[in-house]
Amino acid sequence: MAGFRLAPLVEGLPRAIPFVGPETLERRRGRPFRCRLGANENAFGPSPxxxxxxxxxxxxxxxxxxxxxxxxxxxxxxxxxxxxxxxxxxxxxxxxxxxxxxxxxxxxxxxxxxxxxxxxxxxxxxxxxxxxxxxxxxxxxxxxxxxxxxxxxxxxxxxxxxxxxxxxxxxxxxxxxxxxxxxxxxxxxxxxxxxxxxxxxxxxxxxxxxxxxxxxxxxxxxxxxxxxxxxxxxxxxxxxxxxxxxxxxxxxxxxxxxxxxxxxxxxDADWLAETLAKVAEARKALTAIAADNGLTAVPSSTNFVAIDCGGDGRLARAMVAALADRDVFVRMPAVAPLDRCIRVSAGRHADLAYLAEVFPKALGAARTAVAAHG
Ligand SMILES: Cc1ncc(COP(=O)(O)O)c(C=O)c1O
CATH class of the missing domain: 3.40.640.10 (Type I PLP-dependent aspartate aminotransferase-like (Major domain))
Known part of the structure; x- marks a missing residue:
């Protein structure tokens, strides 16, 4: 039976997709994230x-x-x-x-x-x-x-x-x-x-x-x-x-x-102004979380912060995994030397409070994992 034929250009394309969504990760993990801080979404929500x-x-x-x-x-x-x-x-x-x-x-x-x-x-x-x-x-x-x-x-x-x-x-x-x-x-x-x-x-x-x-x-x-x-x-x-x-x-x-x-x-200009103020506060909080853990945050003009984990891609990758183990979704850049960082969205107060709580343990676990497996 004659089947479909892809155009040659499409036939040659990689199967890779640019992003694996948090929902996909949740299905793979078998449980939801508690803090969704990996997709640069704006959790402060739309204007009423x-x-x-x-x-x-x-x-x-x-x-x-x-x-x-x-x-x-x-x-x-x-x-x-x-x-x-x-x-x-x-x-x-x-x-x-x-x-x-x-x-x-x-x-x-x-x-x-x-x-x-x-x-x-x-x-x-x-x-x-x-x-x-x-x-x-x-x-x-x-x-x-x-x-x-x-x-x-x-x-x-x-x-x-x-x-x-x-x-x-x-x-x-x-x-x-x-x-x-x-x-x-x-x-x-x-x-x-x-x-x-x-x-x-x-x-x-x-x-x-x-x-x-x-x-x-x-x-x-x-x-x-x-x-x-x-x-x-x-x-x-x-x-x-x-x-x-x-x-x-x-x-x-x-x-x-x-x-x-x-x-x-x-x-709704007022709502936008309030949002921008909340995001600026959240960036400060993320910078403080980094500093409290002996790390530095890259100064950000966005609604996320890149936190330099102080190692290379292996440590940041282990950190993404260690935070996921604690139900926090973050992402990281794909390419060196940017991949020494994790990228964390400017989330709501409660999310960042939870992040602050689990961050030291996650960093410890990530460092241990890198020391053990490279
Ligand atoms: C640089 C950049 N461009 C575009 C987008 C996506 O924008 P949109 O949701 O309008 O497709 C993103 C989302 O993360 C982004 O980081």
Whole structure:
């Protein structure tokens, strides 16, 4: 019987997926985590106004959402000081990255990113046959000079930068992104992933021209607005580039509950300010937990903190396992030298209190495990 045939490109793809979700880990473990601090989610929750809007929208869920995301794009454009045509809404940054790669990358095309940077971008590039070139981080920051240099060397079509960055939580100096743009090779597009931008000092947020064809910026409702499960984010840039998303996007891909929630979230500035204050407090608490255990935390401009475990990848890996044994879910960077750290989300007070309690024992267990097994 003739079966299905995968396209040759897909046939050649690795089976690996970019993330193993906490639910998968819980099924493997056979028990839930007590503290969910590994996915950079925002446990302080969405604005009550957004929750109300989403609850209300649920009654209308028999209708498709507006395929043009008209009201939300209008609202975002007003906030960004641009036109609706400069903004596209999609299924989170992850979904928009996939569309962007599909729009710009064919088999063999070069892209540049940092070794150990956000893996979903790489996943999409590989999925469309692109070739990934990496440069190392420098001093726990993505190295803009090296990214630009590599882009020239390989003739990159896309250069990916998360700012603030995941997994280290660091941010570029004011003016650095704008300066890098000027040095990009012709035909390269800077993909500026700003998933965490609301948590950063506004003074460091780059100032770029909306119609500059060399940059696209991506933001999300998953982090500061605490709507990760709703899957909604947006990108903004030159109208000609943004308009091209219409050629490839899933026009009904954004659900109407998320659309309504996002609109209400944008209108609740007080809630956002409160959230940012709570996250800043939680970062301080995480830094203190690190210090109390003789470790250092990398200064963070995000809703997570990378804690340097003071060893190499083996110790951090053992620490992730030792915390999981105590029902705390955290993750760690994949690549040296970043993998000397564990990455812990800025959680609620009770979660961090529990983390503080189990951290010394987990660290002791991790050190013992490394000494015993290497
Ligand atoms: C750098 C970065 N970009 C994008 C995302 C995902 O964003 P979204 O939920 O909008 O797909 C994350 C989530 O952890 C992230 O760390």
């Amino acid at each position: 106004a957004a929750l109300h809007a989403m609850t209300h929208a649920a009654f209308d869920v028999w209708k498709y959402g507006d395929p043009e995301n008209h009201a939300l794009r209008e609202r975002l454009a007003a906030q960004l000081g641009c036109r609706r045509g400069n903004v596209v809404v999609g299924e989170g940054i992850d979904g928009l990255l996939g569309l962007l790669v599909r729009m710009t990358i064919g088999p063999g095309d070069a892209v540049v990113t940092s070794a150990g940077a956000y893996p979903t971008f790489n996943y999409h590039v590989t999925g469309f046959g692109g070739v990934i070139h990496t440069v190392p981080y420098r001093d726990d920051h993505e190295d803009l000079d090296a990214l630009v240099e590599k882009a020239h060397e390989v003739g990159a079509r896309l250069v990916y930068l998360a700012n603030p960055d995941n997994p280290m939580g660091t941010v570029q100096k004011p003016g650095a992104v704008e300066a890098a743009l000027e040095r990009l090779p012709d035909g390269a597009l800077l993909v500026l992933d700003e998933a965490y931008v609301e948590f950063a000092d506004p003074a460091v947020v780059p100032d770029t021209d909306i119609e500059d064809p060399r940059i696209i910026r991506l933001r999300t409702f998953s982090k500061a607005h605490a709507m990760a499960g709703a899957r909604i984010g947006y990108a903004f840039g030159a109208e000609s580039l943004i308009g091209s998303f219409d050629r490839v996007r899933n026009h009904f891909g954004v659900n109407r509950i998320a659309q309504e929630g996002a609109l209400a979230a944008l209108d």
